[in-house]
Amino acid sequence: MTQPTAIPELGRRHANVARLRFLDGMTYASAIGGALLMLALLLMLLAVIAHGAMPAYQRFGFSFITSTDWNPHPPHADDMPTPPQVFGARTAIMGTLLTSLIALLISFPVSLGSAIFLTKLAPKLRIMIPTRNTPGGKRFKSISLRHGVTVASFMIELLAAIPSIAYGLWGVAVLVPFMQKTQPAIAHSIGTLPFIGQCFQNYGYGTNIFTAGIILSIMVTPIITAIIRDVLAVAPPELEQGALGLGATWWQATRLVLGFSKMGILGAVILGFARAIGETMAVTMVIGNSIDSDNSLFASGQSIASLLAVQFRNADTEGEIQALIYAAFMLLVITTLINGIARVLIVRVAAKGGKR
Amino acid sequence: MSALPVSNLPTAPADTFTRSRGLHNATARIMNNIIVVACYASALFTILALLLIFGYIAFRGISSIDLAFFTELPPHGMRNCIAGSLVLIALASCLGVPLGMLCGIYLAEYAGDTWFSHAIRLVVDVLAGVPSILVGVLAYELVVVPMAGGTAWAGAVALGFMMCPIIARTTEEMLKLVPHALREASIGLGASKFQTLFRIVIPAGASGIITGIMLAVARVAGETAPLLFTVMGSDQKVFSIDSTFPYFHADLNHQFPSLTVKIYQYAISPSADGIRQMWAALFILILLVLILNICVRIASNRGALKGH
Numbered sequence: 001m002t003q004p005t006a007i008p009e010l011g012r013r014h015a016n017v018a019r020l021r022f023l024d025g026m027t028y029a030s031a032i033g034g035a036l037l038m039l040a041l042l043l044m045l046l047a048v049i050a051h052g053a054m055p056a057y058q059r060f061g062f063s064f065i066t067s068t069d070w071n072p073h074p075p076h077a078d079d080m081p082t083p084p085q086v087f088g089a090r091t092a093i094m095g096t097l098l099t100s101l102i103a104l105l106i107s108f109p110v111s112l113g114s115a116i117f118l119t120k121l122a123p124k125l126r127i128m129i130p131t132r133n134t135p136g137g138k139r140f141k142s143i144s145l146r147h148g149v150t151v152a153s154f155m156i157e158l159l160a161a162i163p164s165i166a167y168g169l170w171g172v173a174v175l176v177p178f179m180q181k182t183q184p185a186i187a188h189s190i191g192t193l194p195f196i197g198q199c200f201q202n203y204g205y206g207t208n209i210f211t212a213g214i215i216l217s218i219m220v221t222p223i224i225t226a227i228i229r230d231v232l233a234v235a236p237p238e239l240e241q242g243a244l245g246l247g248a249t250w251w252q253a254t255r256l257v258l259g260f261s262k263m264g265i266l267g268a269v270i271l272g273f274a275r276a277i278g279e280t281m282a283v284t285m286v287i288g289n290s291i292d293s294d295n296s297l298f299a300s301g302q303s304i305a306s307l308l309a310v311q312f313r314n315a316d317t318e319g320e321i322q323a324l325i326y327a328a329f330m331l332l333v334i335t336t337l338i339n340g341i342a343r344v345l346i347v348r349v350a351a352k353g354g355k356r
Numbered sequence: 357m358s359a360l361p362v363s364n365l366p367t368a369p370a371d372t373f374t375r376s377r378g379l380h381n382a383t384a385r386i387m388n389n390i391i392v393v394a395c396y397a398s399a400l401f402t403i404l405a406l407l408l409i410f411g412y413i414a415f416r417g418i419s420s421i422d423l424a425f426f427t428e429l430p431p432h433g434m435r436n437c438i439a440g441s442l443v444l445i446a447l448a449s450c451l452g453v454p455l456g457m458l459c460g461i462y463l464a465e466y467a468g469d470t471w472f473s474h475a476i477r478l479v480v481d482v483l484a485g486v487p488s489i490l491v492g493v494l495a496y497e498l499v500v501v502p503m504a505g506g507t508a509w510a511g512a513v514a515l516g517f518m519m520c521p522i523i524a525r526t527t528e529e530m531l532k533l534v535p536h537a538l539r540e541a542s543i544g545l546g547a548s549k550f551q552t553l554f555r556i557v558i559p560a561g562a563s564g565i566i567t568g569i570m571l572a573v574a575r576v577a578g579e580t581a582p583l584l585f586t587v588m589g590s591d592q593k594v595f596s597i598d599s600t601f602p603y604f605h606a607d608l609n610h611q612f613p614s615l616t617v618k619i620y621q622y623a624i625s626p627s628a629d630g631i632r633q634m635w636a637a638l639f640i641l642i643l644l645v646l647i648l649n650i651c652v653r654i655a656s657n658r659g660a661l662k663g664h
Contacts, residue, residue, distance in 0.1 A: 034458025163578020
């Protein structure tokens, strides 16, 4: 750390130096305080939610994960005592995982393609414009599409900036009616196949796990694309150049680059997954928010985040709030772990490629 | 660019790119073309998705916007919700901007290549990835439960927490862009670290820090999930004069109007006029977010901000 160089001790400056030393110390202290505060914030998040979840954990333990009953007001006859509340989040946990997996299955190839386009293909794009008055037989002028590529890259980033609720409402207005029309056809064709057919049965109103997965895939694509783009950009160009020099096709050369950055790409996918499992509003709008479990992608479901969004305000009993916070705690632990792993992977790859 | 450690590069088997497998191989060429087309298609698909979504919302929004939307209270307009959202964002900035900037200053100016600074960077990244609804649950436990009901404060705390990591990272990146020679010159002239930081480095990086703040505002402006059970929405005026305080003021101790919460409430309501206003509000919101993002992009001409 750089210390201020000793200022010549010229009588009148004495007090000034002491003041500056004090201010230096204060600046350092508050800066490191700000850094520690971030750590404190994360720990507080974990501690507060864990504390809120504790009563529900003690009551339900692991049956919370395996049970599908969500019953804050169990039915009972008037002359009988109120039975205990039952809470199980299996439907929500399954919904969270299924929607995120569908989202990744769709968005990973698209993101990888877009990222390769942005880093490897687009910078080389040229338009040949015919020019008349060139001496010496050169009739074409090559114009780089560099700025067009910057715009394309920016537009993909804008896709990440659109608020979650906008995706949700677009989904309700456009995607859900579309799904409603196409579902019967899919259910009658693929749905009749053995084994996998079951996943496409019991179609309903278009608000279902599959629709939520599609919305999520549109939402995480720009995030994964941006990270893969950055990861590919730091891969050493020698790899590609060497391969091309040896007579490889463009794709064979690019595959080497992909191989070099594969851990970073994995990190990007994991980060996209973390984003998908925590996404709330868009999923809430299109997943149908049904607490009943149904083993079909075309049936209404629930994710942990949508469960929180819908039930938290309506919860009128202490027990239900505790159960909801227990579900929130699971989501928090999963996203924190996943985010940490993904970031470490991405940082490692950036260090391996050499930052520039 | 530094010299690359050759040993880190993966080595291909000796026969990887011989004539039989490279440009002269028909299968390799066809594969090459398929992949190129697929890459073009996926980029096109992604951009098309943006245009489709934005186009649809703009179409529905423009056709349903009117003057009453800006001047009336619910159920005829959303005047109070727009004001409420602005108040919430301002309050959140009061919390998030200074805290985020302090952490960013630490990461850019004081943190070396130590395990501690790497840990803090990891923590900031993890915080940035925490689902917004969980920040809402935190604000619920910290503010709503003690204050026994939804308040503007709770929403501001939730949004402020969300701004912290974003501002910390952009501040760090922006301060790192300030040339090192400036710091050396300042220290060489006898300035202290404090003077260097506040008179030289931060003014030089100010435009970048401001774009970072805009980015964070754009991010929290559209947040709905953490507000659902913290501010809880309201149809009352934001600014009023009442018996408790005889001046023009906003009541922050009760349920508070917010644009995004109102959008959600209208979205799940059966009212046709509500749905119309919802599209108008969504259009205003998206326009705000997009304009902020485009401003950030224009301001950060060095492309250091990546939008996440």
